[in-house]
Amino acid sequence: MARRPEPAFPERELMDLRVPTMPAASPEHDQIAYVLAGGEQPPVLRVASADGQVLAEFSGARAPQWVGRDLWFLLPVKGVAQVVRWREGAQTVVTAAGVDVLCFRAQGDEVLVAVVCGSDVRDIAAAQPVSAARTRVFEGGYVRRWDRWTSAERIAIWRQQVGGSAHRVTPPDFDDTPTRPFPTSDAFDFAPDGGVLFVSQPVEGARWRTARTVWWAPVSGGCVALLEREALITSVRTVQGGNAIAVGVTDRPGHDSDLVRLEWSPWRPGAMAWTPWTSDWDRGVWSWAPSAEGAWLTADDAGQRRAFFLPWRASLPQPVPGASSVTQLAVGRGGALVVASGLGQPPHLAWLTEGGRRPLGPVTTVGATPAVRVVAAGWRGEPG
Numbered sequence: 001m002a003r004r005p006e007p008a009f010p011e012r013e014l015m016d017l018r019v020p021t022m023p024a025a026s027p028e029h030d031q032i033a034y035v036l037a038g039g040e041q042p043p044v045l046r047v048a049s050a051d052g053q054v055l056a057e058f059s060g061a062r063a064p065q066w067v068g069r070d071l072w073f074l075l076p077v078k079g080v081a082q083v084v085r086w087r088e089g090a091q092t093v094v095t096a097a098g099v100d101v102l103c104f105r106a107q108g109d110e111v112l113v114a115v116v117c118g119s120d121v122r123d124i125a126a127a128q129p130v131s132a133a134r135t136r137v138f139e140g141g142y143v144r145r146w147d148r149w150t151s152a153e154r155i156a157i158w159r160q161q162v163g164g165s166a167h168r169v170t171p172p173d174f175d176d177t178p179t180r181p182f183p184t185s186d187a188f189d190f191a192p193d194g195g196v197l198f199v200s201q202p203v204e205g206a207r208w209r210t211a212r213t214v215w216w217a218p219v220s221g222g223c224v225a226l227l228e229r230e231a232l233i234t235s236v237r238t239v240q241g242g243n244a245i246a247v248g249v250t251d252r253p254g255h256d257s258d259l260v261r262l263e264w265s266p267w268r269p270g271a272m273a274w275t276p277w278t279s280d281w282d283r284g285v286w287s288w289a290p291s292a293e294g295a296w297l298t299a300d301d302a303g304q305r306r307a308f309f310l311p312w313r314a315s316l317p318q319p320v321p322g323a324s325s326v327t328q329l330a331v332g333r334g335g336a337l338v339v340a341s342g343l344g345q346p347p348h349l350a351w352l353t354e355g356g357r358r359p360l361g362p363v364t365t366v367g368a369t370p371a372v373r374v375v376a377a378g379w380r381g382e383p384g
Contacts, residue, residue, distance in 0.1 A: 259284025
């Protein structure tokens with residue numbers, strides 16, 4: 001009788017494992033932030049130097065974003081997730097929403113936040129928790145086609161200056177549901193003109209292939225459609241230093257709905273010229289993030305999730321040597337901070353570097369990263 005192989009980690013050890021997630025790199029790449037999650041303890045947001053020395057910790061915090069030297073994140077305040085800014089060792093609670101902030105995007109001293117609230121709510125502090133707001137609808141197996149919403153409930157986007165009051169960007173009578181039912185910060189961004197960009201979903205009862213729209217909310221008010229497609233638009237970002245915007249689009253529903261293609265257009269409201277960005281590529285993009293030189297992205301290659309770099313004006317991404325089993329990435333100047341794994345390596349933080357105009361460099365493990373292992377019984381790693 002063949003001997004049963006021993007599990008990679010004992011059961012008790014599996015319950016205590018903690019994994020780095022939600023990486024964020026400062027623009028100068030001299031500080032990083034990440035959330036250590038898993039096990040029986042609450043998640044912890046850690047701030048560290050580039051060599052891995054821990055500088056600060058925030059229990060229960062998540063979704064870190066760097067803006068210059070400031071770190072922004074979500075933190076429970078009196079039981080409600082609010083946006084917090086950490087500057088020079090001092091933290092400031094920026095928002096005072098009546099319900100959890102789902103996600104946010106910060107720029108300068110401003111923040112955009114998304115919350116679920118009634119369509120007539122005009123004060124973010126007056127937003128109330130919604131009960132039974134969503135009912136998942138499944139068709140054809142385990143594929144989620146759409147979510148039903150009550151007629152009075154939407155995901156609204158709000159804008160707020162530090163120390164100021166929030167005002168609603170999406171009009172109360174807006175018929176579409178701004179951003180996805182479970183939004184991420186990639187679904188909205190600051191527009192090059194200072195306004196707001198956001199992606200909308202169809203209203204209740206609309207099928208998956210109903211057109212999705214990229215909207216622009218100018219500073220002067222109102223909403224203008226910049227792009228409409230009979231496809232799912234998953235993300236919108238301001239790129240090229242504000243000279244263009246880029247979107248992620250997919251025509252495939254179900255389990256392949258995250259396999260997107262990228263398109264971009266120069267910033268010309270009223271005369272947008274959309275150009276395929278990954279037109280010479282025969283695979284989809286799982287995740288992407290723009291940088292000054294192009295975009296970092298992850299995609300499947302030979303059975304593994306690998307990292308690639310796509311320069312501006314190019315249409316074929318370049319593979320990053322040694323960057324295999326990459327699950328999450330965050331862009332800084334001249335490179336990206338990722339969560340990666342490999343043969344004999346549990347998930348860990350690593351740098352991907354461009355090396356200026358030289359070929360892209362290999363993965364470099366961040367020093368002093370806490371010892372963590374993947375939360376999966378019998379896991380022994382993937383070939384690197």
